[in-house]
Amino acid sequence: MTQLEEGRSYLLKSVDGDKKAVKRAHEIFSSLRGEAAGNALIEAYYGSTLALLGRDATKPIEKADFAQEGLDSLNKAISMDPNHKEIRLLRANVCLHLPDSFFQCSPIAIEDYSYLLQQYKKNPNYLSKQQLKEMHQELRNAFAQIEQSDQAKHVLQQLKELAVK
Incomplete structure (x- = not known):
């Protein structure tokens, strides 16, 4: 297993609440960051x-x-590689899980998901059905956090239409 894969594995455990895995993932990515400066x-x-x-x-x-x-x-x-799908997904996920009352980054998550949806419209293989389903749920959460129910309905309808195709 490469260090990147190992770090990803620990990160997944971290998301589920494993505090030791958070520290290990951070160690791995800190090390990789030092070795591969400039890798988005x-x-x-x-x-x-x-x-x-x-x-x-x-x-x-x-x-x-x-x-x-x-x-x-x-x-x-993102500034280093604005078109990278995985980076957009990572940032959107982090933004949605931070308290919006303090960080106000739900709009950033919406921006990232909107970008990903545009790419999906161009290429239906860009996202898996599972990723599309998760985006549906996360966008609903993002719009709820900023209290834009009309926009949420519009985007969610688009997602439903895309999921049917």
Whole structure:
């Protein structure tokens, strides 16, 4: 297993609440980030681990600092490679799980999902049916967080239509 695959494996465990896995994923992506400076995907995974460290921190200031550092890394990764599907999915997921009352990043998640949907419209093989279903649920959550029910209905209708094709 490569370090990237190992890091991804720990990250998945981290998302499910494994605090030891968060630390291990962060170690792996920190190391990879040092070895492969300028790699957008590594930067995005590193940012995701920072956000998870924030989730698990006990002090409010640490939570906020880790989360902000994670967002900064994810934004940097997008600026390095704005068309990378996996990076867009990582950033959208992090943005949706941060408190919108503090970070106001639901619109960023909506932007990322909208971009991914545009790519899917051009190429129906771009996203799996499972990814499309998850985007449906996550977009609903994002629009609920910013209280835009009309826009949510419109986008969700588009997603349903795409899922049928």
